[in-house]
Amino acid sequence: MTTAETTSDSTPETPARDFIHQAVADDLASGRFQPPIVTRFPPEPNAYLHIGHAKAVGVSYRIAKEFGGRFHLRFDDTNPAKEEQEYIDAIKEDLAWLGIEWGEHEYYASDYFDQLYEWAVKLIEAGKAYVDDQTGDEIRTGRGTLTTPGTNSPFRDRPVEESLDLFNRMKAGEFPNGSRVLRAKIDMASPNISLRDPVMYRVLHEAHPRTGDAWCIYPLYDFAHGQSDSLENITHSLCSMEFESHRPLYEWFIKELGIFPSRQIEFARGNITYTFTSKRRMAELIEKGHVTGFDDPRMPTLRGLRRRGFLPGSLMRFWAEAGVAKRDNNIEFAKLESILRDDLNKIAPRRMAVLDPLKVVITNYPADQVEPMDGINNPEDPDAGTRPVPFSGELYIEREDFMEDAPKKFFRLAPGKEVRLRSAYWVKCEEVIKDDSGNITELRCTYDPETRGGSNPPDGRKVKGTLHWVSANHAVDAEVRLYEHLFTAEDPTTPPKGSEDWLDNLNPDSLKVITGAKLEPALADTEPGKPVQFERMGYYCKDLVDSTPDKLVFNRTITLKDTWAKVQKKGG
Secondary structure: OOOOOOOOOOOOOOOOOOHHHHHHHHHHHHOOOOOOOEEEEOOOOOOOOEHHHHHHHHHHHHHHHHOOOEEEEEEOOOOOOOOOHHHHHHHHHHHHHHOOOOOOOEEEHHHHHHHHHHHHHHHHHOOOEEEEOOOHHHHHHHOOOOOOOOOOOOOOOOOHHHHHHHHHHHHOOOOOOOOOEEEEOOOOOOOOHHHOOOEEEEEOOOOEOOOEOOOOEEEOHHHHHHHHHHHOOOOEEEEEHHHHHHHHHHHHHHHHHOOOOOEEEEEOOEEEOOOOOOHHHHHHHHHOOOOOOOOOOOOOEHHHHHHHOOOHHHHHHHHHHHOOOOOOEEEOHHHHHHHHHHHHHHHOOEEOEEOOEEEEEEOOOOOOOOEEEEEEOOOOOHHHOEEEEEEOOEEEEEHHHEOOOOOOOOOOEOEOOEEEEOOOOEEEEEEEEEOOOOOEEEEEEEEEHHHHHHOOOOOOOOOOOEEOOEEOOOOEEEEEEEEOOOEOOOOOOOOOOOOOOHHHHEOOOOEEEEEEEEEOHHHHHOOOOOEEEEOOOEEEEEOOOOOEOOEOEEEEEEOOOOOHHHHHHHHO
């Protein structure tokens, strides 16, 4: 995917303080930690990042920045069966797009495999870990439930020397996958299931993207995660609430190993209406052909949002303004759209594009004459200047901007009615041309040469309508893709009434493809991914994947209509 340097300067430098900021400030004040504060983002390289990851990384990144600390990117690459270099590269690219900087602080859990193995041996020697020969199903059954305690493995009291020997042989590759695991010896009756002798290592004969065939045993996430934090002197491990029950386990490892005591603080995930973040559901959409891939502009992945034209600064601003909490909340997607629209309005250059063209012939305009009109690039930015837009006697306007039998309050073009063409002239409809089926194929109009640039005529006439247009002889053809929500339900994962399939929430109108759109010539040179406003139509960007010099493809990022104000008014 081509990188587009599209950013927004709207991300707050000092977000509102919250319980995480307060906890970090208290830790510094009490001397629990000495500067620098160190945070991290630890993605597993087995999928693409989604919109929820933007919140997660943003929380950790802002904490590090606000307290003058350090931010680490660490890949928790402990499962080579599902991890690929492709995901590592994509995650780094997406984070850089968000504006996240980690400099030299890029780490991998696989960097610590030797140390993690030594610590596992230390726990075995201390009688705090043992090799278990039970199958995975037996271990799951023996762990018990939320209401019943677990039962001890028959191998729990295996002699230390025997567990050490077996663990070393596991490392040497003597045993097949699933035959043995290493478990911590904690408390099978604990009310916290995470403490019921969790598995630390499993046999997995699988080449690793970084370590190759050096290992055939790999640590599980719960053993590698906290210890990696300690090795990097992470002061504050910020994570979602799902890891709250795992915190006592991480603290047990810290205590038993006598290592750096990182502090874990949990916060709620951010749920957004009409959106989901399940990797499994994303894969299902792709497998069943409902979307084209993980970068489909309707997908909640960062790659999809980027391809659609979302600004990274808008995403980060959205999550910063949403804040952090302990309880799950449901945020209106309209709020994200409102922030995005506000940011785009400030930076997106204006261009003219006609999606459903209707030809206009100006009968009194000099034949073969072409005039360059001064089109304002962005009225919100005086420094953006103007651009020349070719004007001729044959134009295209939007078909919906003409009505033959127009009501009184229709302020666009109609027979005998006059309108202003943006940055050009006033024109008046004199004649309507139709084909044999009665379809309107052309309008015959006259123009007022004293209204050049759209200025008012000297006789004081007034019009209320201003239309965008494109010169027919200079227009470039394009395919335009109009995107809507992928789902019709605010909670896409809950099947609609009377159904058991969440996919019945799919929006059949989530994508409308328009061919034969007519664009002003300047749009042909637009950089892929860069935002533009099609005047009166919405915000668009040239597609990062499918657009080529021979075929222009533009994606609609968002319409001009802001629904967030209505949501706020309704809520108030």
